[in-house]
Amino acid sequence: xxxxxxxxxxxLCDRQRWDRVLSSPLTYTLLxxxxxxxxxNWPLDAMYQMGVFAFxxxxxxxxxxxxxxxxxxFFPVELAWGLGLxxxxxxxxxxxxxxxxxxxxxxxMGEQAGYSRDICSFHRCIAGAASAGNLPRPAALLASTxxxxxxxxxxxNLAALYGAPLLALDIPYNSSPEAVRYVAGQLEQLWLSxxxxxxxxxxxxxxxxxxxxxxxxxxxxxRVNELRCRxxxxxxxxxxxGFVYLFFVGQGSREAAEIAAGLAKEIERRVAGLGRxxxxxxxxxxxxxxxxxxxxYYNNELxxxxxxxxxxxxMEEFSHVYWTPLDPEQPFLSLARKTMSxxxxxxxxxxxxxxxxxxxxxxxxxxVHFSHHGCRTASGGALMIKEALRDExxxxxxxxxxxxxxxxxxxxxxxxxxxxxxxxxQERKLGCAL
Amino acid sequence: MRLxxxxxxxxxxxxxxxxxxxxxxxxxxxxxxxxxxxxxxxxRAFELALSAAGLQASDVDAVIATGYGRMSVPFADSQxxxxxxxxxGSAWLSPKVRTxxxxxxxxxKAIRIDGKGNVVDFLMNDKCAAGTGxxxxxxxxxxxxxxxxxxxxxxxxxxxxQISSMCTVFAESEVVSLIAQGVPRPEIVRGxxxxxxxRTAGLANRLGLAxxxxxxxxxxxxxxxxxxxxxxxxxxxILPPEPQIVGALGAAxxxxxxxxxxxx
Numbered sequence: 001x002x003x004x005x006x007x008x009x010x011x012l013c014d015r016q017r018w019d020r021v022l023s024s025p026l027t028y029t030l031l032x033x034x035x036x037x038x039x040x041n042w043p044l045d046a047m048y049q050m051g052v053f054a055f056x057x058x059x060x061x062x063x064x065x066x067x068x069x070x071x072x073x074f075f076p077v078e079l080a081w082g083l084g085l086x087x088x089x090x091x092x093x094x095x096x097x098x099x100x101x102x103x104x105x106x107x108x109m110g111e112q113a114g115y116s117r118d119i120c121s122f123h124r125c126i127a128g129a130a131s132a133g134n135l136p137r138p139a140a141l142l143a144s145t146x147x148x149x150x151x152x153x154x155x156x157n158l159a160a161l162y163g164a165p166l167l168a169l170d171i172p173y174n175s176s177p178e179a180v181r182y183v184a185g186q187l188e189q190l191w192l193s194x195x196x197x198x199x200x201x202x203x204x205x206x207x208x209x210x211x212x213x214x215x216x217x218x219x220x221x222x223r224v225n226e227l228r229c230r231x232x233x234x235x236x237x238x239x240x241x242g243f244v245y246l247f248f249v250g251q252g253s254r255e256a257a258e259i260a261a262g263l264a265k266e267i268e269r270r271v272a273g274l275g276r277x278x279x280x281x282x283x284x285x286x287x288x289x290x291x292x293x294x295x296x297y298y299n300n301e302l303x304x305x306x307x308x309x310x311x312x313x314x315m316e317e318f319s320h321v322y323w324t325p326l327d328p329e330q331p332f333l334s335l336a337r338k339t340m341s342x343x344x345x346x347x348x349x350x351x352x353x354x355x356x357x358x359x360x361x362x363x364x365x366x367x368v369h370f371s372h373h374g375c376r377t378a379s380g381g382a383l384m385i386k387e388a389l390r391d392e393x394x395x396x397x398x399x400x401x402x403x404x405x406x407x408x409x410x411x412x413x414x415x416x417x418x419x420x421x422x423x424x425x426q427e428r429k430l431g432c433a434l
Numbered sequence: 435m436r437l438x439x440x441x442x443x444x445x446x447x448x449x450x451x452x453x454x455x456x457x458x459x460x461x462x463x464x465x466x467x468x469x470x471x472x473x474x475x476x477x478r479a480f481e482l483a484l485s486a487a488g489l490q491a492s493d494v495d496a497v498i499a500t501g502y503g504r505m506s507v508p509f510a511d512s513q514x515x516x517x518x519x520x521x522x523g524s525a526w527l528s529p530k531v532r533t534x535x536x537x538x539x540x541x542x543k544a545i546r547i548d549g550k551g552n553v554v555d556f557l558m559n560d561k562c563a564a565g566t567g568x569x570x571x572x573x574x575x576x577x578x579x580x581x582x583x584x585x586x587x588x589x590x591x592x593x594x595x596q597i598s599s600m601c602t603v604f605a606e607s608e609v610v611s612l613i614a615q616g617v618p619r620p621e622i623v624r625g626x627x628x629x630x631x632x633r634t635a636g637l638a639n640r641l642g643l644a645x646x647x648x649x650x651x652x653x654x655x656x657x658x659x660x661x662x663x664x665x666x667x668x669x670x671x672i673l674p675p676e677p678q679i680v681g682a683l684g685a686a687x688x689x690x691x692x693x694x695x696x697x698x
Contacts, residue, residue, distance in 0.1 A: 383640070390555070412502055413541065413560040420517035420556060427552045 018134055028059035043239050046263035053255045054245055060086045061136035067198040068136045070158070071249075072143040072151035074342065075169060076335040078214045078252030079191045080142070082207030083200040088136055089249045091151075094125035098297040098404040106132070107405055120374025121404035123154045130158050138164045139198045142190075146171035146345045147377055165197050175340050183336035191332075208328035210252035211335070215326040217251055220260035222321045227267045228314065229362060232285035234270045237313020238303045241295055244318050286310025287425045290359050290394075292317045292369040292385075293378045298406040305415050309422050315362040322354065348381035352388045359394055365425045366395040368418075373402045395428065397421040438693060439489065440496045442685025443480055443510065444519065445472050445503030448539030448567055449652060451682040452479035454487045454494070455690060462486035463679045472503030480509065496693040498685040502540070514688055516681045517545055517556050523684030524648045525551025527674050532644040535634060535663070535671075536680075537653035539567040544638040551684075557641045563602040565633035567652050570659075572602055573626050576609050577619055581656075587623040588658030595625035600633055624658060631662035638667060648672045650680040 021027055035055055042048040061068045066086040071077045073091050080087040097106050103125055110128030111117060117124070129135050141164060143155040152168055159166035167190050172179045195202040227234060243263070250256025284307075291313045295303055306313075323341050326334040343354040359367060367389055371379040379400075386396040399421075401414055437457040444451040450468045454461040464482040468475045476499065484491060491509070499507035500519040507513070516536070524534045525547055534545040541560035548554055563569050574581045595617050597608055605626070612622050630653070638647075647669050653659055654677035664671045674680055 395555070410560055413558065416502070416515050416517070417556075417558055420515040420553065420558075423515060423518045424553050424555075 018132075022062040022136075023064065025059070025063055028055070028063065031055070032059075043236065044263065044266055046259050046266055047239060047242060049255075049259045049262060050243065050245060053250065053253075053259060054092075057086065057088075057249070061088050064136075067139035067200070069194065069198065070138040070141045070155070072148060072155060073248050074147045074339065075142045075144045076187065076251075076339050077142075077249060078210045078331070078335055079187065079194060079207070081213070081252030082191070082210035082331070083195055083198065083202070084206065085139075085194070085198055085200065086136075087249050088138070089245075090126040090130075090135065091122050092245055092248055093129065093135060094122045094404055095297040097125055097129060101299060103298050103404050104407060106134075118374075120148075120150050120372070121402050123150050123374070125404050127154065127157070130161060138162055140164055140194055141166045142169070142194070143167075144169040144171055144339065146173075146339070147342060149376065150374070165193075167193055167197075169339075171340060171345070173345070175337075180333065180336050180340065183340060184332040187332040187335055204331075207331050211326050211328040211331045213254050213257045214251045215328070216257035217246065217260050218321055218323065218326065220257065220264050221319070223264040224260065224267060225315070225319065225321060227264065227271055230271055231288070231363060233288065233312045233314050234267050236307065237289070237291060237316050237319075238295070238307060240313070240319050241291070241316055244294070247318065284310050285312045287366060287422060287429065288312055288314035288362065288364045290315050290317075290355065290362060290364040290367045292355065292367065293372055293375065294318065294403050295370060296401055296406065296409075297403050300406060300409070300414075301411060302401070302414055302418060305418060306422075309419065311422055314364050315358050317355065317358075320354065320358060344377065348384050349388075351381065352385055355385065356389060356392055359389065359392075364394065365429055366397065366421065368421070369396065369398045370403075371398055371400045373400070373405070373408070395421065395424050438495045438690060438697075439493055440498070440686045440689035440693060441480060441483065441494050442519065442682040442687070442689060443476050443497060443499045443501075443507050444516065444679070444681035444685060445476050445499065445501040445506060446516075446538055446540075446652075446681070447502055448571075449678060450475035450479045450501075450503070451679045452476075452483035453679055453682040453686045454483045454489065455683075455686040458690070460683070461489070463676065463682070465676075465678050468503065472506040473508065476503065476507040477509070496689040498689040498692070500681050500685040511689070512692070514685060517543060517558070518553050519681045519684030519688065520650050521545050521547040521553045521684065522551040522687050523680035523682075524650060524674070525549070526683065526687055527680070528646065528648060528672055530646045531648040531672065533638065533641070533647045535638055535647065535649045536651040537566060537630070537634060537649070537659070538651040542566055542634055542637060542651075544634075544641040546641055546644060551687075555641060557637050559633075559637055562600075564600045564605065565630050565637075569602050569605070569630065570626070570653065570656065572606060573609060573623075576606055577613075577622065579619075579623075584623055584627075585655075585657040585659075587620045588627055588656075588661075589620075591618070591620035591624040593621055593624070594628050595621040597622075597625040597629045600629065605629065624662070627656070627658040627662040628666075630659050631666040634663055635666040643667060643669060645669060646672055648674065650674060650677045652678050654678075 068086045069080045077087045106128040107124045110124035113131040115124045115127045141155045141159050143152040246256045323338040343350045382398045389396050439456045442453045452464045462483045464479050497510045499510035499513050500516045504513040520536045524531045536543045543558045545556045546554045649671050
């Protein structure tokens with residue numbers, strides 16, 4: 001029997017063979033056919049559509065159909081779509097690498113390249129994959145200075161590794177009109193520089209179209225989120241966390257807007273009882289949770305355990321649409337306002353306020369803050385968040401873990417914490433013994 | 435009407451404990467080493483508890499398993515975390531308890547409970563062996579003492595040696611250095627107890643200490659740790675008659691409540 005895992009491991013370390021396979025259009029024709037066969041097996045058709053989109057974009061990046069630009073998680077990627085480029089999110093790639101079971105080897109390569117085990121595992125994984133030459137070569141790298149301190153530093157190293165320019169977006173820690181104009185001015189300059197380094201013609205109509213698509217995405221995701229207020233929850237939040245790909249990479253693309261619209265329609269049908277098998281919601285829902293930050297992407301039982309015990313992610317921090325409408329006629333100002341308005345790039349009281357609002361809106365029984373080890377921005381305020389939300393009446397679990405690196409985790413301890421938290425919710429909700 | 439009989443089995447990393455109860459009365463309690471086979475330890479502890487109470491397995495109405503090996507107890511009706519079980523057991527032993535500090539073989543926990551023994555909040559440290567029973571085991575071995583002798587040794591100390599590292603491996607190196615420097619053994623032991631107390635108090639204070647405080651788990655049998663922790667917390671610590679069986683006791687109590695509810 002063929003050792004698929006061994007083959008993949010060998011591939012990871014064999015750069016030339018990896019390049020040949022990933023840059024061949026045949027690979028995508030064959031795998032695309034396999035992907036199409038799986039359509040009926042996805043919990044949501046929108047997830048399948050997103051899988052196709054991600055797959056096509058990966059193919060476009062590796063085959064080299066358009067210049068590839070790497071963008072950090074919170075960078076306004078509409079700029080890249082507006083130039084017809086191929087945006088690539090290395091953070092999302094790291095999550096896929098971990099999901100496929102190659103996180104440890106890839107992180108080890110990053111550590112051997114000099115990245116400390118204390119830094120974010122997303123970044124170590126990216127550094128490892130980049131040093132092994134496993135990622136599509138960027139024509140430029142885009143990073144913002146807000147929300148993730150590590151990304152611009154990592155991207156600076158990677159820019160040197162690939163000999164590609166780093167275009168950094170400096171976001172000040174206030175949203176005054178002067179600050180918004182400062183960021184908008186940078187975005188315009190950055191857009192022109194990006195066009196220059198990738199050999200594209202800066203076309204303002206095309207940029208306006210990207211912003212229009214991004215606005216459609218915003219509206220549709222808001223519609224999705226409104227539908228999700230229903231009890232029991234019409235979708236699994238664990239599935240919804242997968243749509244983070246669209247938030248990081250897709251905003252500004254026609255596809256992301258269409259997938260979001262399809263998702264909204266699909267959930268509407270579910271709510272009306274017209275979905276597959278007449279399914280109207282998550283029938284086993286016992287506890288509604290608000291999930292903060294992300295989840296483990298490596299092979300870990302946590303999310304399965306939560307769902308088996310009747311826990312439903314009624315809403316996730318990363319699914320929240322926090323920004324105001326975008327104006328295609330004022331793309332730079334709109335994108336500046338959007339980028340700067342993230343609730344986590346403010347005093348921690350703002351993140352607490354937004355989470356409390358979501359907890360009320362989605363009528364959650366408890367809140368889980370998944371504290372990813374390397375993320376100082378998210379985890380730094382975890383105890384303050386816990387105390388403040390607990391004072392407002394919600395049980396809060398600060399669950400320390402890692403999204404990519406499972407080497408420091410005792411899975412049993414993590415499950416015990418989660419089970420004990422669900423036991424607290426059971427006592428509170430049902431008012432009876434466990 | 436026959437009174438309900440329930441069992442709680444706590445499969446911990448070092449010991450497996452079983453408690454049999456009949457309508458709030460403890461019929462028997464057993465503590466054995468877990469060894470390498472959690473399932474076999476659970477079966478053995480249950481058998482011994484049944485034998486001590488003069489009962490058969492068929493006499494027991496409900497069994498709840500707890501502890502890290504709770505999933506390895508095939509005869510249990512359900513599994514509940516040791517966090518909930520220690521909370522319930524502590525409240526049953528002393529209803530005024532609001533904070534439970536459980537230091538077991540491989541982790542330590544601070545648990546806040548309400549008047550009914552329901553868990554309100556908790557913190558758990560299982561990232562490293564420092565501050566756990568395993569830490570003391572390693573150090574006792576290095577000092578050529580039995581685990582049970584540590585408390586007595588502490589009482590003979592005039593002062594505490596400084597143990598600065600919280601890592602078991604590095605602390606062991608420090609102990610070796612202190613022995614080489616001729617520091618009296620009781621002072622080293624007291625230093626070790628203080629280092630555990632320091633770490634545990636940090637956990638409890640982070641949770642928010644509410645009186646009264648009860649300490650459970652095997653380490654609560656060490657009076658040196660209890661005294662050091664009490665000093666560090668500035669609070670009196672209540673000790674159960676047998677700290678090691680509180681988890682199993684809580685499991686038996688939860689089984690009783692759960693079974694009673696299902697029977698209604």
